[in-house]
Amino acid sequence: MNAPNLPNDYAAYPDANGRFGDFGGRYVPETLMPLVHELEAAYRAAQADPAFRTELGGFLKDYVGRPSPLYFAERLTRHYGGAKIYLKREELNHTGSHKINNCMGQILLAMRMGKTRIIAETGAGQHGVATATVCARFGLPCIVYMGAVDVERQKPNVFRMNLLGAEVRPVTSGSATLKDATNEALRDWVTNVEDTYYLIGSVVGMHPYPQMVRDFQSVIGNEVRQQILEVEGRLPDAVVACVGGGSNAMGIFHPFLKDEGVRLYGVEAAGEGVGTDRHAAAINGGRPGVLHGSLSYLLQDREGQVTEAHSISAGLDYPGIGPEHSWLHDVGRATYLMATDQDSLDAFKLCAELEGILPAIESAHALARLDQVTKDVGKDGIVVLNLSGRGDKDVATVAAHLGMEI
Amino acid sequence: MKERIDARFAALKAEGRAGFVAYVMAGDPDAATAAKILAGLPGAGADLIEVGFPFSDPMAEGPPIQRAAIRALGAGMTLQGTLDLVRGFRDGDQTTPIVLMGYVNLLVNWGYEAFARDAAAAGVDGVIVVDLPPEESIPLADALDANGVSLIRLATPTTDDARLKVVIQRTSGFVYYVSVAGVTGVKEANAAAVAPNVERVRKASGLPVAVGFGIKTPERAAEIARVADAVVVGSALVDEIAEAVQMNEDVTQRVLSKADSLAKAVRSARVGQTTV
Ligand SMILES: Cc1ncc(COP(=O)(O)O)c(C=O)c1O
Numbered sequence: 001m002n003a004p005n006l007p008n009d010y011a012a013y014p015d016a017n018g019r020f021g022d023f024g025g026r027y028v029p030e031t032l033m034p035l036v037h038e039l040e041a042a043y044r045a046a047q048a049d050p051a052f053r054t055e056l057g058g059f060l061k062d063y064v065g066r067p068s069p070l071y072f073a074e075r076l077t078r079h080y081g082g083a084k085i086y087l088k089r090e091e092l093n094h095t096g097s098h099k100i101n102n103c104m105g106q107i108l109l110a111m112r113m114g115k116t117r118i119i120a121e122t123g124a125g126q127h128g129v130a131t132a133t134v135c136a137r138f139g140l141p142c143i144v145y146m147g148a149v150d151v152e153r154q155k156p157n158v159f160r161m162n163l164l165g166a167e168v169r170p171v172t173s174g175s176a177t178l179k180d181a182t183n184e185a186l187r188d189w190v191t192n193v194e195d196t197y198y199l200i201g202s203v204v205g206m207h208p209y210p211q212m213v214r215d216f217q218s219v220i221g222n223e224v225r226q227q228i229l230e231v232e233g234r235l236p237d238a239v240v241a242c243v244g245g246g247s248n249a250m251g252i253f254h255p256f257l258k259d260e261g262v263r264l265y266g267v268e269a270a271g272e273g274v275g276t277d278r279h280a281a282a283i284n285g286g287r288p289g290v291l292h293g294s295l296s297y298l299l300q301d302r303e304g305q306v307t308e309a310h311s312i313s314a315g316l317d318y319p320g321i322g323p324e325h326s327w328l329h330d331v332g333r334a335t336y337l338m339a340t341d342q343d344s345l346d347a348f349k350l351c352a353e354l355e356g357i358l359p360a361i362e363s364a365h366a367l368a369r370l371d372q373v374t375k376d377v378g379k380d381g382i383v384v385l386n387l388s389g390r391g392d393k394d395v396a397t398v399a400a401h402l403g404m405e406i
Numbered sequence: 407m408k409e410r411i412d413a414r415f416a417a418l419k420a421e422g423r424a425g426f427v428a429y430v431m432a433g434d435p436d437a438a439t440a441a442k443i444l445a446g447l448p449g450a451g452a453d454l455i456e457v458g459f460p461f462s463d464p465m466a467e468g469p470p471i472q473r474a475a476i477r478a479l480g481a482g483m484t485l486q487g488t489l490d491l492v493r494g495f496r497d498g499d500q501t502t503p504i505v506l507m508g509y510v511n512l513l514v515n516w517g518y519e520a521f522a523r524d525a526a527a528a529g530v531d532g533v534i535v536v537d538l539p540p541e542e543s544i545p546l547a548d549a550l551d552a553n554g555v556s557l558i559r560l561a562t563p564t565t566d567d568a569r570l571k572v573v574i575q576r577t578s579g580f581v582y583y584v585s586v587a588g589v590t591g592v593k594e595a596n597a598a599a600v601a602p603n604v605e606r607v608r609k610a611s612g613l614p615v616a617v618g619f620g621i622k623t624p625e626r627a628a629e630i631a632r633v634a635d636a637v638v639v640g641s642a643l644v645d646e647i648a649e650a651v652q653m654n655e656d657v658t659q660r661v662l663s664k665a666d667s668l669a670k671a672v673r674s675a676r677v678g679q680t681t682v
Contacts, residue, residue, distance in 0.1 A: 017541065027510055027537045029466040031562040031587050034569055173472055179463065186465045191588040193564055290511040290537070291463060303484050304515035305462040 010257035010333065013324070018207020018294075021330060023323035026206040027290045031190050040208040042113045047215070052108065059104050060219060063137070064094045066101075068220075070227035070384070075354040076370065083237070083374040083381035087357070088224055088252065090388050097360060097389030098220060098248045099130040099201060105216035106199045107134040115197035118142045121185040123150055123178035123244070124315035124362070125157025126389060127201030132166035142166040145184040147177035150314050157393060175308040178318045182292050202245025203322030206293030210250075210322050217251025224384055225255050237377040240265040241386035242365040243336065244280075244315050246322035248388035253334060263335065265373050266325060267365045269311035270338035280309035282321040283329050283336040296323040312341035312397065315362040315389075339368035345401055348391060360389030361397060408556045410531045411503045411579040414453060415614045415635065424631035425453035426672040427616055428665050429507065429640030431474040432457050432491050433483025435651050440478075442658045443647075444495045448502045450662040451669020454616075455495075456534070456638065459488040459508040466536045468591035470641035473648060485512045485521075489528040496529030505532040505558060505579075513546065522549035532556035532579045540572050547576045556580075561607050563587045563599075574611040580636065581611050586620045591641025595620035597629035604634050624671030631675035639668050 013020045026036055046052040060066040069092065073085045090098040110118060118140050122128030128144040135142035144161055148170040151158055161168050174180035182205075189198045203210045203217075221239075228236055239256055241249035243266040256262040271279035279285055282297040289298035291306055299307045299319035309319040328334035339347070344361055347368035351359045359367060366385055373383055391398070399406045418425045428447050433440050447455050460475040460483050467475070485508075492504050506525065513521050513535065525533065533555060538546060540559065547557045556579030564587060565573055574581060583604055585595035595617065604615045617630050618638030630637045643661055650660040 025542050026539060027542055028539060029536055029562075030539050030560040030573065031466075031564050031584060033539045033541070034564045034566065173469075174463065183463055183465050187468070187589045190466060191592070193587045288514075290509075290514055292465070293537070295514070298511075300511070300515070302515075303486075304511040305479065306511070307462075 013327070014207060014211050018211070020324045020327035023288070023296050023326040024207055024210060024294050026293060027295070028206050028293045029190055031193065035193055036206055043109060043208050043212050046109050046112055052112070056105055056108055060101065064100050064104060065092065066219065067223045068092050070224060070231070073355050076351065079350070079354055080370055080374040082379040083377045083383050085370060085374065086228065086236070086382065086384045087387045088220060088384055090220060090248065090386060091357070091360065091363070091390035095130045095133050096392065097126045097130065098217060098251065099127045100133065101219055101251065102201065102213050102216040102247060103127070103130040103134045103199060106212070107138055107140070110197035110199065111138060113197065115195060116140065117192065117196045118199055119145070119185050119188050119196055120199045120201060121145045121178065121181040122201065123147070123181070123317055124313065124393065125150070125154040125161065126315060126393070128166070128168070129157055129160050129164070131199050131201070132161040132164035135166060136164045143188070144168050145171050145181040145188070147175070147181045148172045149176045150178065150181070153397070154314055154393065177308070179291070179306065186292065202247040203250045203324060204245040204292060204294065204320055210294065210324055213247050214250040214254055214324060217247050218254045220248065220251040220386065221253060221255035224252060228382070228384060232382055235259055235262055236384045237261070237381040238263040238265060238373050238383045240267065240366050240369065240373050240383060242267050242316065242362050242388060243321060243325060244269070244318050244362060245320070246325045248386050250322060250324055252384070252386045253328070257333065263376065264328070264333065265369065266334055266336045267369045268336055268338050269313055269316035269365055270340045271310040271312070273340055274338055277307070278310035280311040280316050280318060281338050282319060283326065284338050286319070288326065291320050294323045296326040297321050297329070312344060312401070313361040313365065315360070316365065337369045337372060339365040343368035345398060348398060357387070358391035358395070359387055360391050361394040363388045407526070407531055407554045408578055410501065411454070411556055414501070414503050415580060418453060418635065423676050424634055424672055425636035426451055426669040427454045427456055427618070427636050427638040428452040428643060429456040429458060429638060430643060430661070431471065431478050432459050432488035433478035433481050434474045434644065434647055435477050435657060436481040437483060437487055437491065439657050441491055441494055443661050444491060445498060446658060446662045447665055448499055450665040451673065452502065452665055454503045454505060454636065456505045456507050456640070457488060457492060459485050459506055459512060461509040461512060464509060466589055468589040468641060470591040470644045470648070474644045485516060489524055489530070492530055493528040503531040504529060505534060506530050507534040508536065510535050510538045518546045518549040522553040522555055526553040526555050530555060532558045534558045534560070534582060540575060558582055560584050563603070570607065570610050577611065577613065580614040580616050581607050582638070583607055583615050583617045583634070584619045585617050588619070590619050593620050594622070595626060595630060597633055600630060601633040624667050627668050628671040628675040631672040637672050
């Protein structure tokens with residue numbers, strides 16, 4: 001990689017080629033290129049159309065339940081003994097996570113484009129449930145690709161998708177997890193080019209998805225900005241979020257990119273430890289490479305075969321990361337920390353016991369690094385953590401790790 | 407070298423027939439057998455050979471070639487191993503063009519310039535990178551050009567005239583027309599639908615057009631051979647490997663015999679027909 005130039009306007013990225021510095025791009029088969037260009041043009045037009053924004057705003061308010069609260073976590077604050085900790089309560093959204101913000105935006109776009117069939121990939125099933133939900137709401141057929149391994153470990157979400165009328169197709173190729181589900185969704189898209197809209201669930205994939213998903217998720221950071229100014233009269237000193245593909249993190253980071261005084265922390269899943277081969281920390285444990293349409297940090301072997309990720313959290317169990325995160329890492333605007341499976345389980349319990357909130361095991365990765373983040377900003381600091389989802393879906397996983405049966 | 411591809415298409419034109427392009431995966435089912443298959447393909451009637459280099463996440467492949475990649479990776483095949491295979495082939499055959507086909511991440515890791523140099527030195531004549539559209543391929547095109555290797559681009563059913571202009575920039579050797587919107591080895595090609603597109607691509611590019619994806623049988627190959635400059639068959643050959651392995655049969659013999667029947671169909675397709 002070239003030595004990155006420090007940008008003076010972070011919001012101006014990606015460039016016209018879908019690049020964040022060296023990262024991003026459109027590495028897709030030629031069959032898809034016209035569709036990718038069509039999507040980009042349609043997204044531009046929608047973005048510029050006040051009617052689209054009004055329509056989306058209405059559904060976010062009345063159907064999703066936005067704005068989500070910014071909650072002062074008094075007992076967590078006392079526990080860490082310093083900086084004030086606020087939780088952005090994305091887990092209170094309809095369907096239980098931030099994923100629906102993006103799905104609502106993309107389904108409205110798909111309908112504007114005249115698409116009549118929706119496909120998606122899912123890991124934990126949260127994005128699949130959110131996609132199935134908006135498809136039910138707008139009466140569109142929905143097919144969700146899900147790794148066979150994930151189908152096994154996230155059974156309640158598979159059932160939820162079925163109840164919502166979606167067809168869940170288990171994927172047995174490769175490692176039978178999220179990356180393979182994404183391959184299969186791409187194969188579907190390349191096969192059904194006329195009527196199908198691919199509703200990607202994170203800030204990954206080819207341009208314009210990383211930008212578009214970030215924009216739809218930026219409602220999180222925009223609300224935080226307003227809410228924290230109301231209660232504290234100033235911006236936070238740090239914002240922290242877990243990073244799988246990186247959509248909840250990008251959504252809360254993006255409105256603060258230009259505020260150099262706001263430190264941005266992403267937390268990657270270190271699984272059993274970044275020193276083992278069982279982790280999902282693309283930035284801390286990977287190198288730049290191309291997967292699913294963009295150049296970004298990636299877990300891969302010496303020659304470039306993609307290696308399997310591992311995390312207790314199915315939603316973070318992905319060998320890549322969105323290209324904007326790779327760039328923010330390289331230019332030093334954001335810091336990428338890690339939390340192991342065990343760290344996250346401990347944080348899950350702590351949050352439940354101190355705040356009466358069961359966090360998603362994904363979000364618990366961010367909670368786990370409050371130790372370092374609160375220290376970094378000091379006693380008078382303010383920290384905002386994106387509580388990206390609720391943990392009801394994870395109780396069986398947590399029980400199994402605690403050696404209990406439920 | 408580009409010249410080997412140009413010479414082969416010139417010869418085919420002189421003979422008034424379409425070429426047969428055989429696709430096999432490097433290292434499938436293992437390096438030694440793949441070397442034997444490669445060595446035997448020209449004798450079985452292959453006019454050009456496409457050699458896949460296996461990648462863990464082949465997003466445009468259907469089940470047959472996905473499984474071939476898994477077999478090859480399982481047997482330890484690498485991009486280095488693929489180049490070694492080509493070098494070995496070249497020792498015995500200086501005229502049959504070899505085109506590598508695969509996914510960009512291995513090339514990103516290798517470095518485009520080093521790869522172009524090493525591929526040329528091994529005797530590679532052209533490269534197809536499935537997930538590298540024109541927008542992303544300028545650095546690789548520069549590197550390959552400097553080493554006399556063709557970058558072969560794909561045109562597809564979704565390529566309109568405006569897009570075609572972009573696709574054929576800096577392409578050489580031939581253009582690969584993907585006959586169906588989809589992954590390899592699933593949908594079937596339709597000669598009537600393919601014909602006008604071949605003509606369109608030929609006219610726009612001034613290059614020969616090879617048609618692939620969805621050609622599985624000698625009958626279908628013959629149909630396509632009447633309208634295209636070359637016919638590519640991959641999944642059907644690769645499936646022979648899978649079946650031979652499973653049935654404990656002689657893999658090389660089985661693949662070569664399938665190649666032979668496809669080549670015969672392609673060679674005889676235009677007999678008695680006024681040239682197109
Ligand atoms: C609650 C929750 N948080 C985070 C993630 C990770 O995705 P991203 O990094 O795109 O926010 C997921 C994915 O399933 C999730 O369900």
